[in-house]
Amino acid sequence: MGALLSLLRGSSSGYTSASARTSRDTEPAARFSKQFSDFILNLGDSRNAQYVVDNFPEGDRVLRAGQALLQRIRTYQDGSNEIRAAISQPTPENEEAAWRKIGPSVVLLRECFEHSQSLDRIIPDILDELCSQVNDYDLGKTDRNRGLARLLADLMQSAFAFDSLKSSIPAIQNDFSYYRRTLPRMIKSQNDDIASNVIPHEVSNQMSLFYAYHNPMVKTVVDSASQFAKDSRNEPLVLDCISALAAGSFNTVKQGKADGPESERLCVLVLATCCILYDWISPQGIGSAQSSIDVKAVLDMVSEHTLADSTPADKVVRANCRTLR
Known part of the structure; x- marks a missing residue:
């Protein structure tokens, strides 16, 4: 883990400062602000x-595909x-008029669902790379x-x-629900344009489960x-x-050291x-006394920033966490 932290810092050594070693004996929330104070x-x-x-390239491809969708x-x-x-x-x-209208939309929804499957496959690869021990300290790493x-x-x-x-x-x-209800009749359509939009029953069932969640794409990332x-x-x-990633990000913003x-x-x-x-990986959650992230400090700081569609970042975090509301 020390190698990863050194790499993220951009350091050329794996040295751990005395203050960092001492801070391991403090409370988790205090460690968040002190252990990585120079990160x-x-x-x-x-x-x-x-x-x-x-x-x-596969990660870049998934990202670009998601942005296009x-x-x-x-x-x-x-x-x-x-x-x-x-x-x-x-x-x-x-x-038939309804089918012609919703057909292309249902195809788009299928593409979004398939994108979630790509996310499910790529997230473990990213985390595996980030969490792996690395002994090479060059700039490329x-x-x-x-x-x-x-x-x-x-x-x-x-x-x-x-x-x-x-x-x-x-x-x-609503469109997908109507599609599902009328699918048996839609399959029998003699119109080639309508028939081309028919989705296999098994895929349709999986899509129904996916879209039933209020945050299906975030849930995919979290579950993966x-x-x-x-x-x-x-x-x-x-x-x-x-x-460690959270601490480095927190310090960068809190100390005004972002390069733009x-x-x-x-x-x-x-x-x-x-x-x-x-919050989802830890059995106790991010709000527990055992958490190594000071979530209160984080929420206070990010409340001034926005994420998706201008939603305050603290509300995005609360809405997608398991133990915060």
């Missing part, structure tokens, strides 16, 4: 993101009028860890944004990270890694992501 995490350097592009969800074309007409006047013509921390936060930001959009567009749930911690059989190491507005935004995003993951 500053600046993520604005383009080399960090470039490392991901060059060396972790967000743009399409923002212009979601709902079928409320057509569905209303098909229900009030259930003629074959009205029903520093870019590696900062780049992966930024990637993790950017993926969570996309998840925040998707869930926020889903909550603000009731038609997503929690399963990784469980499968790794080294939950304390995972929590230590998350705490974008770096500060990314640090707030990393901090929010770490708090949520810690």
Whole structure:
């Protein structure tokens, strides 16, 4: 773990200061502000993101795919009028009109669901890389860890944004519900355009479960990270890694040492992501006395910053944590 912290700091040695060693004997919340007091995490350097592009292309692909889907969800074309007409006047013509309208939307919703499956696969890879012991202290490895921390936060930001959009567009749930109810008749349609939008029954069931949650994309990230911690059989190491990233982000913002507005935004995003993951992975949660993250200090500080769709960061953290409300 010491190697990881040195790399994230950008240090060329694994030396642990006397003050850091002493602080391990203090309360967890105090450790958060003291143990890593010299740990500053600046993520604005383009080399960090470039490392991901060059060396972790699958992560970059998942991120870009998610961002593209967000743009399409923002212009979601709902079928409320057509569905209303098909229900009030259930003629074959009205029903086909509704299917033609919601068909492309259902295909988009399937793509979003498949993106969640990609997230589920990539999150363990990112955490595994971040939590692994590294003995090479060169600059490339520093870019590696900062780049992966930024990637993790950017993926969570996309998840925040998707869930926020889903909550603000009731038609997503309504359109898919109508699709599911009329699927048996839709399958029999002789219209090729309508038939091409039919989704396999098993996939449709999985999508229904996915969209039933108020925060399906964040839940995917959280569940994937929690399963990784469980499968790794080294939950304390995972929590230590998350705490270290949180502390570095906290110090950078609190001490005004971000190297620009974008770096500060990314640090707030990393901090929010770490708090949520810690809360779900730790059996006691982030608000417990055993937590190594001082969540009260975090919430006080990030309340002045916004995340998805201009929502205050502290509200985003509370809404997605297990033990905070």
